[in-house]
Structures are given as C-alpha cells and as structure tokens.
Amino acid sequence: MAGRGSDTMEHDGGETISDVSFPLGEGVSGRGRSSISMSDEGEEAFYVPESRPTLDLGDGPRPMDTTYWHDVERARSPVHSYNSVYSDTQFCQSDELDEETELSATRVQLERTESYSSCYSVDSDDCENRTRKSQSAAPKAESPEVELPLRPELIKNPGEKRHPAMTVDFTFKAIRKTLERLGQDDLRKFKITLWKRYPESFSAPPQGMDMVDLVDRLLECYDLEVALQLTKALLKDMDLKRLADYLTDLCKKNEVRYELRHTLLRKYSSMYEGFAQQGEHKAFDSVFNELYITDRGNAGPNIQHEVRKIDKLSTNRKKEELITCRQIFDPNVIYEKHVSHIVTNGIAGVGKSVAVQKFIMDWAEEREHSHVYFLFPLPFKELNLMLGLKTSLLEIVHTLYPETKVLPTFECDEGKVMFICDGLDEYARRLDFHRTETLCDSTEPATMHVVVTNLIRGNLLPSSLLWIISRPLTSSRLPPEAVHQVLEVRGFTDEQKEEYFRRRFQDPAQANKVIAHLTSCKTLHIMCHLPMFCWVVCGVFQRTFSEKGPDAELPKGLTLMYTHLLLVHLHVRGSRGSASRTPEEERDFLMKLGKLAFTMLEKNQMVIGKDTLKDCGVDVAEAVTKSGLCIEFLIEQFVMYQERIQTFIHPTIQEYLAALYVFLTWRCTGQNVLQQPLKSKFSRMFKDPGLLDMHRSAIERSLQSPDGNLDVFLRFLLGMAQTANQELLQRFLPNMNKCSSVSEETAAIIRKKIKENHHPDRNANLQCCLDELGVGAEARSRSRSNSVKNH
Numbered sequence: 001m002a003g004r005g006s007d008t009m010e011h012d013g014g015e016t017i018s019d020v021s022f023p024l025g026e027g028v029s030g031r032g033r034s035s036i037s038m039s040d041e042g043e044e045a046f047y048v049p050e051s052r053p054t055l056d057l058g059d060g061p062r063p064m065d066t067t068y069w070h071d072v073e074r075a076r077s078p079v080h081s082y083n084s085v086y087s088d089t090q091f092c093q094s095d096e097l098d099e100e101t102e103l104s105a106t107r108v109q110l111e112r113t114e115s116y117s118s119c120y121s122v123d124s125d126d127c128e129n130r131t132r133k134s135q136s137a138a139p140k141a142e143s144p145e146v147e148l149p150l151r152p153e154l155i156k157n158p159g160e161k162r163h164p165a166m167t168v169d170f171t172f173k174a175i176r177k178t179l180e181r182l183g184q185d186d187l188r189k190f191k192i193t194l195w196k197r198y199p200e201s202f203s204a205p206p207q208g209m210d211m212v213d214l215v216d217r218l219l220e221c222y223d224l225e226v227a228l229q230l231t232k233a234l235l236k237d238m239d240l241k242r243l244a245d246y247l248t249d250l251c252k253k254n255e256v257r258y259e260l261r262h263t264l265l266r267k268y269s270s271m272y273e274g275f276a277q278q279g280e281h282k283a284f285d286s287v288f289n290e291l292y293i294t295d296r297g298n299a300g301p302n303i304q305h306e307v308r309k310i311d312k313l314s315t316n317r318k319k320e321e322l323i324t325c326r327q328i329f330d331p332n333v334i335y336e337k338h339v340s341h342i343v344t345n346g347i348a349g350v351g352k353s354v355a356v357q358k359f360i361m362d363w364a365e366e367r368e369h370s371h372v373y374f375l376f377p378l379p380f381k382e383l384n385l386m387l388g389l390k391t392s393l394l395e396i397v398h399t400l401y402p403e404t405k406v407l408p409t410f411e412c413d414e415g416k417v418m419f420i421c422d423g424l425d426e427y428a429r430r431l432d433f434h435r436t437e438t439l440c441d442s443t444e445p446a447t448m449h450v451v452v453t454n455l456i457r458g459n460l461l462p463s464s465l466l467w468i469i470s471r472p473l474t475s476s477r478l479p480p481e482a483v484h485q486v487l488e489v490r491g492f493t494d495e496q497k498e499e500y501f502r503r504r505f506q507d508p509a510q511a512n513k514v515i516a517h518l519t520s521c522k523t524l525h526i527m528c529h530l531p532m533f534c535w536v537v538c539g540v541f542q543r544t545f546s547e548k549g550p551d552a553e554l555p556k557g558l559t560l561m562y563t564h565l566l567l568v569h570l571h572v573r574g575s576r577g578s579a580s581r582t583p584e585e586e587r588d589f590l591m592k593l594g595k596l597a598f599t600m601l602e603k604n605q606m607v608i609g610k611d612t613l614k615d616c617g618v619d620v621a622e623a624v625t626k627s628g629l630c631i632e633f634l635i636e637q638f639v640m641y642q643e644r645i646q647t648f649i650h651p652t653i654q655e656y657l658a659a660l661y662v663f664l665t666w667r668c669t670g671q672n673v674l675q676q677p678l679k680s681k682f683s684r685m686f687k688d689p690g691l692l693d694m695h696r697s698a699i700e701r702s703l704q705s706p707d708g709n710l711d712v713f714l715r716f717l718l719g720m721a722q723t724a725n726q727e728l729l730q731r732f733l734p735n736m737n738k739c740s741s742v743s744e745e746t747a748a749i750i751r752k753k754i755k756e757n758h759h760p761d762r763n764a765n766l767q768c769c770l771d772e773l774g775v776g777a778e779a780r781s782r783s784r785s786n787s788v789k790n791h
C-alpha cells in the first residue's frame with residue numbers, strides 16, 4: 001500500500017472507515033491499479049467502500065455507484081511500488097533473491113494481466129460488483145466449508161494503539177519476507193488454509209497468486225495488525241512457530257529501530273558550535289558544511305605557509321581519494337572491499353565529531369545508510385562512566401539506548417549493526433591488545449575494558465561495523481588487523497571555507513566582505529582549513545560588525561585569533577576529562593612547549609626530534625592528544641619500517657607558541673630571550689629590558705633571518721602586548737597590570753625600516769606587523785592620501 005498516507009480515513013461526515021481503501025486487485029504493491037480520475041491537486045479519487053468488499057460472485061454487474069468516492073492519496077505506481085520491495089536492502093539483500101523471486105518479478109512486470117488481481121473483470125470499478133472472470137470454471141468441490149472455525153486472530157484489540165513504525169510498507173515486506181521462507185509445500189498449504197479459513201477474502205484457492213499478490217490481498221482485506229495476527233496464527237497452526245516468532249521479531253526490531261532513530265534525532269539534531277559553554281546551540285543541518293576527508297591516513301599536518309617554504313613531511317605516497325561523509329561505510333566498500341572496521345583521525349577541532357554527527361543524522365533521517373539496520377553511537381566519554389562496571393556489550397547498549405531492552409540479542413539479518421565510538425583519545429584506560437583477555441560473546445558480562453578491547457578486535461559481533469574516531473596519537477596504536485581502512489578528516493578545502501562563511505554570514509554583502517578579507521590575509525585564509533578556527537574568526541568578525549556597523553574595517557591581526565584558538569583548545573582539553581591544571585601549571589606547560597617551538601624555529605625545524613618532547617619535560621600525550629597542539633603521524637622511512645613523527649599541528653601554531661614563550665618569559669621574569677647573551681660587563685645595563693627593546697630586537701632578528709623564517713613569529717610577538725590579547729591571556733600573566741603600550745614607538749621603528757628599504761622583500765611583512773599593532777589601517781589610509789596628494 002505504498003504511498004498511502006494513513007490507514008484510516010475520515011468520511012465527509014467525519015465517520016472513520018477502516019483500513020480497506022484499495023480497490024480489489026490494486027493492492028499495497030500498487031499492482032493492477034487503473035487510474036480512475038485525477039483531482040486538480042494531482043491526487044486521484046478512488047472508490048472507497050463503506051465496508052470491506054465481499055467477493056460475492058453471484059450477482060451480475062450493477063451500475064457504478066459513486067456515492068462513496070473519496071480523495072485518497074495516490075498509491076505508488078505498480079512498477080515503482082514493486083521495485084521498492086526489491087530495492088530495499090533492509091529486507092532483500094541482492095544475494096538473498098532466489099531464482100523464484102526473480103522469475104516472479106519478471107513475470108509480474110511482463111504478464112500483469114495474468115496476475116490474480118486481474119482475474120476479476122474490470123467492467124466496473126465498484127469492487128462490490130466485480131465479477132470473477134473464471135467463476136464458471138471454478139469447480140464447486142473447491143468451495144470452502146460454510147461452517148467457519150473460531151477466528152480470534154481477526155479481532156483487533158480496539159484499545160491497542162498502532163506503533164508508528166508499523167507502516168503498510170513495513171507490514172507488506174515483513175509478511176512477504178516471512179512467507180518467502182516457506183518451502184513450496186508449506187506455501188501451498190498456507191494458501192489453501194487461507195482460502196478455507198477466510199473464504200470472504202479468498203473465495204478460490206489462491207494457488208495462482210504469487211507472493212506480491214498474496215500479501216497485497218491480505219493487506220487489502222485486513223487491518224495491518226490483523227494481517228500480521230492472521231499470518232502468525234496460520235503459521236502456528238502449521239506447526240511453524242519459529243517462523244511465526246520470526247515475524248514477531250521483525251516487528252519488534254522494526255519498532256526498536258524506529259525508536260532508536262527518534263532518540264538519535266533528539267540527541268543529534270542540534271549542536272553547539274565551537275564548544276558547549278560558549279558556542280551557539282543550533283540546528284545541525286543549518287551548521288553542517290561538507291568536509292575534506294581523505295582515505296590517506298598519516299598524511300601529516302597541513303604545511304601551507306604564507307612565508308616559509310616547508311618540505312613535505314609525510315612519505316605516504318598513496319594516491320589520495322576524497323570521501324564525503326555519506327560515502328563512509330558505503331555498501332561497496334563494505335561488501336566488495338570487506339571493510340568493516342574504519343578508523344578516522346584528525347587533529348583537534350578539524351571536524352571529526354561533526355562528521356560523526358552527520359553520519360548519525362543521515363541514518364536517523366533515513367537519508368542515507370539504509371544498509372545499516374541498527375546504529376549505536378557509543379562515545380568513549382560515556383563508556384568512561386561505566387568503567388568500574390562488569391557488563392556486556394548488550395547491556396551497554398541497553399543502558400545507553402533503553403528502547404533496545406526488548407532485544408535479547410543483536411542478531412539481525414535485515415541489515416548491518418553498526419557501532420560508532422567517537423573520541424578514543426578520551427578513553428580513560430590504556431588499551432592493551434596483547435594482554436587483555438579474549439571475549440567473543442556480546443551478551444557475556446566482563447569488565448568494560450575487556451568489552452571495549454574485544455569490540456575493537458572484532459571479536460564481539462564479527463559481522464558488525466565499527467567506526468572509531470580519534471585524535472591522531474591513539475589511533476595509530478591500534479592493532480593493524482583491527483583497522484581495515486584509515487580515513488583522515490582534514491578540515492575544509494578553499495571552496496568549503498567559502499561555503500562555510502556564506503552560510504554563517506547570511507547577508508551576502510557581509511559574506512562577500514568577509515571572504516574578500518580572508519583571501520587578502522593569507523595566513524588567516526590558510527588557517528581556516530581548521531573548522532574550529534573558522535568558528536573563532538566568525539565570532540571575531542560578527543562582533544566587529546555588531547559593534548562598528550556593516551561598514552566596519554575587519555581586523556587584520558592574527559594574534560587575537562590564535563589566542564582565541566589556544567584558549568578553545570585548552571578549554572576543550574578540560575571538558576574531555578583530562579586532569580585539571582592550575583593556571584600556573586598551564587602556563588608552565590605552554591612555556592615548555594613554547595620554548596621548544598622557539599628553539600626549533602630558530603633552526604627552521606618543523607619536526608620534533610625523537611624523545612625531544614620528553615627531554616623538554618613535556619608529556620607527549622598532553623601535547624599531542626589532550627591539548628591538541630601537536631600531531632603524531634607515521635612515516636615510512638623504508639618499506640618495512642615506520643617511524644613516529646611529531647610536529648606542531650601547523651607551522652603557524654609553532655610560531656605562535658614561540659612568540660607566546662618569548663612574551664610570557666618577559667612578563668614573568670623580565671628576561672628578553674631574543675637578546676644575545678651579553679658579556680657580564682654589560683649584562684647589568686640591559687638587565688630589565690623594556691617591551692620596546694624586545695620589539696626592537698625581534699624586528700632585527702627577523703630581518704636578519706634567512707627566507708623570512710621569523711616573519712610570522714614577529715607578527716605574533718608584536719600582537720601579544722595588545723590590550724585585547726593581554727586580556728585574553730590574563731590567567732597566565734603573573735600580575736593584573738597590563739604592560740604599557742609601546743605600539744606607537746614600535747610602529748615608528750617599523751616605518752623607519754620600511755622607509756630605509758634595506759630589506760625590500762620584507763616590507764610586506766613589516767606592513768603586516770603594523771596591522772598586528774593595530775595601526776596598519778591608519779598607515780594604509782595615510783599612504784593612500786599621500787599618493788592622492790602627489791598626483
């Protein structure tokens with residue numbers, strides 16, 4: 001009855017008529033239906049009988065009575081409806097199609113007039129008056145008994161509310177799938193019993209009916225519940241209780257699936273942009289922007305840079321293929337390439353959880369992934385809360401999704417069962433694949449850690465799909481046999497960045513202005529490959545527009561944006577269950593990492609040497625996984641030898657942390673680390689250098705450094721002392737006093753350098769330094785008015 005909106009309809013007089021709204025022979029599959037009339041709205045008017053039509057075969061045709069014509073939603077076309085039965089992988093995986101079914105499909109499409117439905121003459125559209133074409137040929141001996149047995153299965157409990165998952169479409173497929181499991185003899189017996197037990201619906205032995213017609217007929221004649229009850233009763237009478245239970249089970253799973261979808265929609269249809277405390281809570285679909293995901297894991301960090309030339313870090317030569325969120329766990333990949341365990345990694349804030357949410361929403365909204373029957377997100381954050389418990393995988397699912405409690409097992413041949421475990425890096429236990437005991441039963445309780453380890457190993461529910469999402473460090477430590485494919489979320493491409501900002505700034509003029517601005521600020525534009533950074537940039541620009549109006553000049557400085565990003569990362573670290581740190585501890589961590597960044601920058605190094613983090617007193621997990629400022633990836637030095645490499649997540653993050661280190665050292669100890677160590681005689685004279693001295697030495701150092709290696713670092717250092725930036729860094733600063741501004745004096749030094757033009761290739765960067773000091777706009781307008789005057 002595909003395409004029918006509801007199973008009960010109201011008469012003109014408000015009286016409800018029952019489920020029987022299909023003219024005979026035009027059943028739920030849509031077969032054998034001829035169009036009758038077309039209303040203006042495109043809906044067809046069908047005859048809907050007051051009561052279920054009887055197949056009284058004795059009377060001749062009567063004139064057509066159109067008193068009870070009602071507008072009902074148009075049923076799907078026969079072919080469409082028929083196809084829908086076959087194309088639904090939920091019920092008919094291609095390999096399940098047996099020869100008989102295929103033959104029957106062909107027969108139905110080619111020989112429709114031979115179908116059972118068409119064995120009634122269609123000289124009248126009034127079902128009551130259809131005459132059986134072959135009536136005279138029907139042998140009298142085949143008439144069923146007049147005395148009918150008790151038939152409790154035909155009584156529908158009036159108080160029972162139909163579950164919304166019990167649609168006509170589902171019921172059709174469930175009965176059909178069940179009956180398809182009958183052997184030929186049993187099917188014949190089933191049909192004869194139908195005829196004998198329900199003569200009002202099956203006035204002749206329905207042996208000629210194929211499966212589609214048979215189920216159509218049942219649903220034409222009975223309510224959905226009754227059709228199911230009737231099928232089960234007959235199967236039980238035939239001693240086929242297991243098959244009856246199978247049908248019950250299909251219905252139960254269908255209801256659970258429906259409720260699970262609703263739960264997931266409730267949980268995932270909105271999101272906090274950025275992070276929960278600060279971000280806006282929005283409808284997911286209004287926020288989601290397509291992401292750049294590749295099947296080439298371990299590709300290393302993004303190394304695009306405005307000034308520095310950085311050699312490619314990864315040796316992964318695999319050709320990269322781009323994947324959209326909807327292609328993850330594509331049926332082709334699952335069935336043809338036998339991929340059932342996928343690991344997806346990516347740096348902090350790159351959009352991994354958003355990609356997961358997109359997958360879940362697509363499934364819950366029935367837009368994609370119909371081959372997945374049950375989808376269970378099991379975020380590690382939530383698994384952590386159950387770490388002390390002895391539990392089974394089934395119990396974990398029951399706890400997180402109570403609607404599944406009616407399911408005693410996950411056995412499911414209607415489609416795949418899939419688990420999504422987001423945030424492996426947040427998992428509170430260290431995974432040990434060598435020593436953790438083996439567990440193969442998803443219903444057997446064990447410690448949570450054993451369950452998780454065995455789920456990842458693929459021991460629990462081997463046919464299920466598993467998607468693990470993690471920041472880089474942890475995912476590279478999974479056993480290779482448990483990882484069939486590694487994907488990496490790499491954020492946004494240039495087109496996706498633009499799309500993101502157009503979505504966020506709905507006024508096209510503002511969107512154009514933002515995009516033009518970002519394109520002109522190369523570092524900002526590059527860094528917008530990171531969605532979290534895009535969110536930060538949006539916030540800053542939106543504030544500018546709301547404070548200064550739509551014509552406001554957008555800030556060109558980088559430092560403030562990077563400081564926001566740093567704080568977001570540190571905040572996210574805290575919310576991911578990492579041990580909390582005092583501001584002093586946090587500053588100590590940043591200083592150590594910043595010192596390393598600075599030392600490496602001076603040597604133009606990007607790769608952090610083996611054990612260097614440890615030697616600098618920095619906890620690797622803290623830097624790479626928890627704070628998300630570094631990345632670890634594997635490079636293949638030789639064919640069989642892979643080496644773990646660590647770098648900062650982007651070269652500009654290294655430059656920012658180096659500048660932060662120089663600035664915090666000066667604020668905390670009064671020391672200028674840029675000053676070359678002086679011979680003791682002079683050292684006292686320069687003991688307490690001022691901010692201006694530090695700026696001056698930084699400008700000199702950057703102009704001396706080859707290839708502009710310290711250019712962006714210089715910009716960050718000059719931006720650090722800006723009031724707005726100091727306010728953001730307040731919690732790391734030892735006292736509340738802000739250092740007095742030296743912007744004008746520093747700007748004067750820079751202008752002088754530009755004018756002297758000793759380093760013409762660095763003037764552009766010096767101009768950017770003025771932007772960082774907040775005087776760039778003024779300088780540009782001054783130079784514009786000078787050039788106007790000179791003309």
Ligand SMILES: Nc1ncnc2c1ncn2[C@@H]1O[C@H](COP(=O)(O)OP(=O)(O)OP(=O)(O)O)[C@@H](O)[C@H]1O
Nearest residue numbers: 273274288289348349350351352353354531532535
């Ligand atoms: N596809 C996207 N469309 C729009 N915004 C996005 C998208 N992906 C990420 N964002 C923005 O970036 C923020 C961080 O994304 P997300 O939480 O998915 O990152 P993540 O990679 O899971 O980070 P973590 O490793 O910290 O868990 C989101 O809150 C959102 O503001």
